Amino acid sequence: MKHFYVKFLTIFAFLGLASFIPDHFLMPENFYLHKGDKLNLHLLSGESLVKEREVPFAAKQTTKFMIYEGSKKTDLLPVTKNDATPLLNYGIQNSGLVMVQLNSNELNEIPREDFLPYLTEQGYDEIAEKLKNSNALNFTEKYNRYLKTLVTVDEPSGNTYEKVLNDDFEIILKKNPYKLNYGDDITAQVNFKGKPYTGQVMLYIRTESGNVYPQKLASDAAGKVYFSVSREGVYLLRATKFEESKGKDADYESWVASYTFSFSNRNDAPNTYKEFGFGDKH
Numbered sequence: 001m002k003h004f005y006v007k008f009l010t011i012f013a014f015l016g017l018a019s020f021i022p023d024h025f026l027m028p029e030n031f032y033l034h035k036g037d038k039l040n041l042h043l044l045s046g047e048s049l050v051k052e053r054e055v056p057f058a059a060k061q062t063t064k065f066m067i068y069e070g071s072k073k074t075d076l077l078p079v080t081k082n083d084a085t086p087l088l089n090y091g092i093q094n095s096g097l098v099m100v101q102l103n104s105n106e107l108n109e110i111p112r113e114d115f116l117p118y119l120t121e122q123g124y125d126e127i128a129e130k131l132k133n134s135n136a137l138n139f140t141e142k143y144n145r146y147l148k149t150l151v152t153v154d155e156p157s158g159n160t161y162e163k164v165l166n167d168d169f170e171i172i173l174k175k176n177p178y179k180l181n182y183g184d185d186i187t188a189q190v191n192f193k194g195k196p197y198t199g200q201v202m203l204y205i206r207t208e209s210g211n212v213y214p215q216k217l218a219s220d221a222a223g224k225v226y227f228s229v230s231r232e233g234v235y236l237l238r239a240t241k242f243e244e245s246k247g248k249d250a251d252y253e254s255w256v257a258s259y260t261f262s263f264s265n266r267n268d269a270p271n272t273y274k275e276f277g278f279g280d281k282h
Contacts, residue, residue: 023045023046023047023048023238023256023258024043024044024045024055024145024147024258025043025044025046025049025147025236025238025258025260026041026042026043026044026087026100026102026147026148026149026258026260027041027042027043027044027051027149027234027260027276027278028040028041028042028100028149028151028260029041029042029086029278030151031150031151031152031234031261031262032151032152032262032264033092033098033151033152033153033154034092034153034154035092035093035094035095035153035154036091036092036093037091037092037153038089038090038091038092039067039088039089039090039091039092039098039100039151040086040088040089040278041086041087041088041090041100041149042054042085042086042087042276042278043055043056043057043086043087043102043147044276048204048212048214049204049205049206049212049234049236050206050212051276051277054085054086055085056082056083056084056085057080057081057082057083057084057085057087058082058083058104058106059077059080059081059082060082061104061105061106062077062102062103062104063103063104063105064077064101064102064103065077065080065087065100065101065102065103066100066101066165067088067090067098067099067100067101068098068099068100068101068160068163069092069093069094069096069098069160070094070096070097070158070160072094076088076090076100087102088100092153094153095153095154095155095157096152096153096154096155096156096157096158096160097150097151097152097153097156097157097158097159097160097161097176097178098150098151098152098153098160099148099149099150099160099161099163100148100149101146101147101148101165101167102145102147102148103144103145103146103147103167104144104145105142105143105144105145106142106143107140107141107142107143107249107250108140108141108143109138109139109140110138110139110140110141111137111138112131112134112136112137112138112139115131115139116128116131116132119131124242127244127252130244131251136251139251139252140249140250140251140252141250141251141252141253141254142245142247142249142250142252142253142254143253143254143256144168144169144253144254144255144256145255145256145258146167146168146169146170146255146256146257146258147257147258147259147260148165148171148257148258148259148260149259149260149261150173150177150178150259150260150261151261151262152178156176156178156179159176161173161175161176161177161178161261162174166194167257168192168193168255169191169192169193169197169239169241169255169256169257170190170191170257171188171189171190171201171237171239171257171258171259172188172189172190172191173186173187173188173259173261174186174187174188174189174224175187177229177235177261177262177263178261178262178263180229180263181229181265182229182230182265183228183229183230184228184229185226185227185228186226186227186228186229187224187225187226188201188224188225188227188237188259189223189224190219190223190224190225190239190257191223192241192255195223196219196221196222196223196224197219197223197239197241198218198219198220198221198223199218199219199239199241200216200217200218200239200240201217201218201219201225201237201238201239202214202215202216202217202236202237202238202239203215203217203227203235203236203237203238204235204236204238205230205231205233205234205235205236206233206234206236207231207232207233208232208233213231215227219239225237229263231263232263232264232265233262233263234260234261234262235260235261235262235263236258236259236260237258237259238256238257238258238259239256239257239258240254240255240256240257241254241255242254242255
């Protein structure tokens, strides 16, 4: 499955572009916790919700790292060591929904011979024409990530799932995924810089067997995207945006927003996800 944004980064090889920095997403070892348990949270890199490697905490690139437990919010930046893996080992003190937010940005150099064909392939002809007139051998991309994950502790109470964090690019769930049954519909709101985002949104569902089921969705003029919980497993919603940079530190800029959560229609919800390398017990 070709993704919209992952090819922007240090490119080569996927359908003619030879290498890239793949997707990053937040992955708890356990989405179903009890009060007093530890929330062990990993930052994984890989395409289509498939783990390729674990990414250590990068303090210089991280602009925000927060945990929200109902009305309580905790800044994790001061207590997280650079290069930490997993990112988080946090003792849960209260029942209900818990959200973790991780924002970061970085600059990447991309070879001219890789970037220009990619722009044309993706339909950004105007930007490609502009850059053709440049003598630069490489172009600089500023890459902004806005990642969320949601877990439940004992009972899935509270409205943390729909908490608005006012990030530049943000996905907000409008229903609590931990209270849904098979086939129930769910709506997500996608905002870019405070306004509804209209465009492609990808949904990936990874089942306990390790199979991944992608769906290409689109948000409407109000920024809303609609889908149903059709399989048990890990869900990843991801939206991307790309445009010519308005700043001087990069030639172009891309944004990605993602949201991971789990859905289970069973009382004995899975405890760990061995397909991500986090143990054998379910």
